[in-house]
Amino acid sequence: MQRAVERRGIPTVSITVARDVTEHIKPPRSVFLPFMMGHHFGTPFHTELQRRIIVTALSRLTEAEESGEIYSLPVTWAQARREGAVIEQALGLKT
Amino acid sequence: MTDNSEATVQLRPGLWATVNKRYPGSMIHKDDYIPLAKLRKPLGEARLSFVSTAGVQPVGIMPFDTVHPIGDYTFRRVPSDAKPADLKIHQLKYPTTGALRDLNVIFPIERLQEFAREGVIGGLTENFFSFIGYNMDAERLERTLAESIAEQVVAECADAVLLAPA
Numbered sequence: 001m002q003r004a005v006e007r008r009g010i011p012t013v014s015i016t017v018a019r020d021v022t023e024h025i026k027p028p029r030s031v032f033l034p035f036m037m038g039h040h041f042g043t044p045f046h047t048e049l050q051r052r053i054i055v056t057a058l059s060r061l062t063e064a065e066e067s068g069e070i071y072s073l074p075v076t077w078a079q080a081r082r083e084g085a086v087i088e089q090a091l092g093l094k095t
Numbered sequence: 096m097t098d099n100s101e102a103t104v105q106l107r108p109g110l111w112a113t114v115n116k117r118y119p120g121s122m123i124h125k126d127d128y129i130p131l132a133k134l135r136k137p138l139g140e141a142r143l144s145f146v147s148t149a150g151v152q153p154v155g156i157m158p159f160d161t162v163h164p165i166g167d168y169t170f171r172r173v174p175s176d177a178k179p180a181d182l183k184i185h186q187l188k189y190p191t192t193g194a195l196r197d198l199n200v201i202f203p204i205e206r207l208q209e210f211a212r213e214g215v216i217g218g219l220t221e222n223f224f225s226f227i228g229y230n231m232d233a234e235r236l237e238r239t240l241a242e243s244i245a246e247q248v249v250a251e252c253a254d255a256v257l258l259a260p261a
Contacts (some may be wrong), residue, residue: 001146003129004237004245008237011132014258018109026125027258028132028209033107038149040259044197050206054257058138058216061255067128077106093149 002027010093013064015040015059022070029064031057037079045091049075067085122245123233133256136217141254143207144180144220145175146244147195149261150186153177155197158185159227165229168240172247175219177204184228189261201261220251 002012006028007023013029016022017040022030033040033053056073064071088094107113115122134141150159160167160221173182179198182189193200202222210216224244230236246255 001105001148001241001244001260002256002258003125004241005146005196005248005258006129006132008245008249009132010248010253010256011134012256012258015261016260017105018107018110019105020109024111024122024124026128028129033103033130036193036195038191038261039193039200039221040261041203042139044193044200047199047206050203051209054203054206054210055215058143058210058255061134062138064131066243067131 011061011088013060015053015057020095026068028067029060030070031060032070033075035077039077039080042080043087045087046080046084047092049080049083120208121231121233123237135160136254138216140216140217140254142218142220143211143216143255144225144248144251144256144260145202145204145207146248146256147173147202147223147225147261149189149225149259150200150227151198151225152180152185153181154183161185161187161227161229165232166236167227168230168232168236170224170226170240170244172222173202173204173225175204175221175223176208179204186229186261188227188229189207201259203259207257217254218247220248220253222247222251224248 006012016030017035
């Protein structure tokens with residue numbers, strides 16, 4: 001999918017949580033996060049993390065130098081969940 | 096940072112091989128790399144589109160066929176000014192525990208709207224594009240669905256595209 005768009009001259013970047021799948025399909029640019037499937041942009045209500053992931057992806061549009069490069073963000077799923085839980089508590093969504 | 100740190104270990108190692116063993120031929124492998132296209136304007140002026148395989152679609156339209164044995168090769172347009180409450184997830188293949196509480200964890204429509212308002216990006220295409228990740232015939236997907244969406248992205252004058260393969 002991503003390759004079909006890039007072939008038309010439009011730069012693309014994807015977010016992946018499955019590094020081996022991405023290595024097999026070789027999209028032009030990707031950002032890898034070691035997160036649970038279905039949680040590519042992090043944890044609920046953690047807007048700062050969601051924004052950081054998108055900003056990182058957008059920066060790859062201008063900064064990636066080689067096709068197929070997989071960029072890793074130094075964040076863990078445990079950390080994302082911990083921070084998410086604190087945010088939900090502060091918002092009164094979790095007791 | 097690129098490789099070999101603790102942060103690069105995925106939660107389900109061997110996913111490609113696992114799926115391909117169970118459903119031979121369902122997972123694509125490529126040997127070549129596509130030349131990088133260049134962003135033709137500054138990010139702050141660029142129109143961004145978003146393509147998702149999360150099965151997100153507007154409420155009230157024909158749902159994706161999530162139980163078809165070889166998958167659903169159609170796509171839906173999702174207006175980029177939609178609110179999460181206007182959208183619904185139809186799919187069975189990834190955990191939606193987070194997305195059902197905050198859709199942005201898989202379909203970050205509110206964050207993208209914020210970035211457009213703040214001028215981080217120039218704007219959004221009128222529509223985003225959505226399909227389901229359960230498609231057993233990868234070659235067919237590549238030949239039909241991927242090409243159709245790529246054409247739509249061009250038609251909506253996207254300068255760049257963010258993708259989230261759920």
